[in-house]
Amino acid sequence: MPTLLISLYSLYSTSCGICDRLIRDAGGGQKPSFSTDLFVSRKGYCRNPVSWYLGSNRYTIESILMFKHLISMSTPEKLYEGKAKIIYPTDDPEILLAYFKDDATAFNAQKRGTIQGKGEINNAISSHLFQGLEAKGIPTHYIDCPTPNEMRVKRVKIVPIEVIIRNIAAGSLCKQTGIPVGTIINPPIVEFCYKNDELGDPLLTRERLLLMKLATPEQLQQITQLSLQINQILSEFFNECGITLVDFKLEFGITSDGQLVLADEISPDTCRLWDQSETDPDRRVLDKDRFRRDLGNVESAYQQVLKRVLEHTSNPSP
Ligand code: ADP
Ligand code: AIR
Ligand code: ASP
Numbered sequence: 356m357p358t359l360l361i362s363l364y365s366l367y368s369t370s371c372g373i374c375d376r377l378i379r380d381a382g383g384g385q386k387p388s389f390s391t392d393l394f395v396s397r398k399g400y401c402r403n404p405v406s407w408y409l410g411s412n413r414y415t416i417e418s419i420l421m422f423k424h425l426i427s428m429s430t431p432e433k434l435y436e437g438k439a440k441i442i443y444p445t446d447d448p449e450i451l452l453a454y455f456k457d458d459a460t461a462f463n464a465q466k467r468g469t470i471q472g473k474g475e476i477n478n479a480i481s482s483h484l485f486q487g488l489e490a491k492g493i494p495t496h497y498i499d500c501p502t503p504n505e506m507r508v509k510r511v512k513i514v515p516i517e518v519i520i521r522n523i524a525a526g527s528l529c530k531q532t533g534i535p536v537g538t539i540i541n542p543p544i545v546e547f548c549y550k551n552d553e554l555g556d557p558l559l560t561r562e563r564l565l566l567m568k569l570a571t572p573e574q575l576q577q578i579t580q581l582s583l584q585i586n587q588i589l590s591e592f593f594n595e596c597g598i599t600l601v602d603f604k605l606e607f608g609i610t611s612d613g614q615l616v617l618a619d620e621i622s623p624d625t626c627r628l629w630d631q632s633e634t635d636p637d638r639r640v641l642d643k644d645r646f647r648r649d650l651g652n653v654e655s656a657y658q659q660v661l662k663r664v665l666e667h668t669s670n671p672s673p
Contacts, residue, residue, distance in 0.1 A: 451508050452508075453620075455475070459643065468646060476660075482499075496618040514574065517550050518547060519545070519602060523540060536636070543586055574615060586600070598630060601626075603621065606619035623657050627644060
């Protein structure tokens with residue numbers, strides 16, 4: 356690992372993950388006591404004509420770019436690479452870094468592709484939703500987003516269950532039961548699938564889940580209660596964005612101190628979202644079903660969701 360600077364500061368105070376990592380790597384994990392925030396654009400280079408100082412030495416943009424290159428060389432080995440994210444360790448054993456990729460998969464990775472800009476969009480949407488949920492008392496793994504594609508999260512032991520909440524019939528529910536797409540489900544239902552790609556994430560009964568000891572009865576009760584609460588909060592939020600939350604998938608995990616928290620992500624990859632201003636069953640789709648069903652305009656649908664989430668987050672209704 357290259358030896359980098361011990362300390363660094365700029366006159367600017369805009370948050371920047373590159374700098375955070377620079378400082379972290381340089382200082383062997385110890386953050387200097389003064390402000391170290393730098394501004395780096397989406398493409399990863401400095402947008403502002405800043406001067407950078409170490410002690411009395413001034414550093415140029417070029418040298419910062421070189422530091423950035425060194426940092427990328429010193430990025431730690433990934434812990435895990437999944438279909439949509441890469442998980443990295445950090446200097447703090449309790450904290451992980453999730454990197455959101457543009458890769459898209461469906462049907463248990465039988466279909467693969469890329470959705471341009473998806474990583475940043477899903478990271479931003481997830482981050483806003485996690486913060487909104489935290490504000491309403493839901494414990495989550497979310498810490499912050501040091502860069503547009505990265506989220507720092509509390510390390511958890513994932514409960515190997517995919518929790519599906521359904522407000523309107525769609526997807527596998529319709530395929531497996533014959534219930535027509537669009538049927539209102541009131542009260543909403545909570546389903547559990549075994550998080551196991553080799554087995555194709557099969558639907559579980561409560562009895563099977565307990566038999567397999569995937570969770571304790573108490574955890575299951577807590578997960579169900581939290582999921583319904585989350586559904587209420589998110590349904591209301593999306594409704595105010597002109598979007599119907601049809602169904603979605605959640606994952607939960609246990610922190611090192613034993614707390615059950617909401618983990619993973621909440622995004623158009625993991626939710627079915629229908630535009631309320633469209634009645635056409637294909638045109639209304641604003642989520643990964645556009646990719647799954649080859650409906651086209653996948654990127655613009657994801658961007659549309661982010662735009663409305665951001666607009667609503669900055670202008671919450673009174
Ligand atoms: P998959 O594993 O299904 O392909 P991803 O590509 O999204 O999914 O990979 C992210 C992985 O990280 C998932 O397996 C998810 O369960 C796991 N994960 C999410 N949040 C945390 C966390 N806070 N701590 C540990 N693991 C997590
Ligand atoms: N989901 C399930 N596994 C992975 C994901 N992302 C989400 C889908 C959909 C909901 O869970 O995106 O929002 C229900 O999926 P299905 O296929 O059971 O109808
Ligand atoms: N994410 C899962 C997969 O890649 C399921 C899906 O979203 O369709 O197969």
